[in-house]
Amino acid sequence: ETGVTQSPTHLIKTRGQQVTLRCSSQSGHNTVSWYQQALGQGPQFIFQYYREEENGRGNFPPRFSGLQFPNYSSELNVNALELDDSALYLCASRLDSHYGYTFGSGTRLTVV
Amino acid sequence: TQLLEQSPQFLSIQEGENLTVYCNSSSVFSSLQWYRQEPGEGPVLLVTVVTGGEVKKLKRLTFQFGDARKDSSLHITAAQPGDTGLYLCAGHQEQNQAGTALIFGKGTTLSVSS
Numbered sequence: 001e002t003g004v005t006q007s008p009t010h011l012i013k014t015r016g017q018q019v020t021l022r023c024s025s026q027s028g029h030n031t032v033s034w035y036q037q038a039l040g041q042g043p044q045f046i047f048q049y050y051r052e053e054e055n056g057r058g059n060f061p062p063r064f065s066g067l068q069f070p071n072y073s074s075e076l077n078v079n080a081l082e083l084d085d086s087a088l089y090l091c092a093s094r095l096d097s098h099y100g101y102t103f104g105s106g107t108r109l110t111v112v
Numbered sequence: 113t114q115l116l117e118q119s120p121q122f123l124s125i126q127e128g129e130n131l132t133v134y135c136n137s138s139s140v141f142s143s144l145q146w147y148r149q150e151p152g153e154g155p156v157l158l159v160t161v162v163t164g165g166e167v168k169k170l171k172r173l174t175f176q177f178g179d180a181r182k183d184s185s186l187h188i189t190a191a192q193p194g195d196t197g198l199y200l201c202a203g204h205q206e207q208n209q210a211g212t213a214l215i216f217g218k219g220t221t222l223s224v225s226s
Contacts, residue, residue: 004154033214040217042118042200043155056213084178092214099143099162099204101214103154 006091006104015109017032021107023091024074032074033101034066035090043090049074086111115139116201124223128190133220135201136183141205144177144184145214149198156187164223191224198222 005024013019021050025032031050035043051069063079070094078085088108092101117136135144144195147155148178159168161177161184167174168175174187182216184201 012216097162100157
């Protein structure tokens with residue numbers, strides 16, 4: 001197993017810009033979820049994909065969007081960045097038969 | 113309103129002490145999970161509890177799922193500095209017919225000093 005890999009690890013963007021964060025999940029992990037985590041807080045659910053289709057979404061605006069690809073990779077896209085979007089973005093995936101998720105180390109996004 | 117309430121939010125103790133962290137909700141969950149997260153890393157799964165009343169032990173950590181599957185607790189015996197971290201409870205919430213989302217509490221920040 002190679003775990004869940006996220007890229008980049010750190011990123012600085014300017015308010016109003018667009019950003020794409022990437023995640024590579026383990027083979028066979030059909031479910032991938034994305035979370036936003038503020039410092040010292042629990043992760044907030046953004047959305048979830050199962051076999052390339054979105055099947056759950058948290059309380060985030062439409063400028064947060066995503067894609068999941070057949071090779072178990074996925075993307076989180078954020079348009080029109082705001083200062084409050086600064087956070088750690090986590091990707092997590094799991095097997096169909098398991099409850100538990102494997103998390104990546106995250107991408108630290110700073111919007112200035 | 114937070115679906116999963118964790119308490120306490122912060123805990124600072126001495127090495128060797130015991131502690132309990134609580135995770136409560138008014139909703140029923142099909143499963144509850146506990147994760148531990150260190151700075152700069154993603155959460156790491158410690159345990160999943162599925163059956164009401166279930167108790168699981170992981171070395172010095174004891175996890176319990178409430179009978180009604182609405183709450184859970186994590187008890188650490190003889191805490192060590194290596195236990196320091198952010199402890200998160202998370203539960204699966206039904207989103208639609210096809211999907212369930214894993215919802216997290218705000219976490220308990222534990223600091224164990226020697």
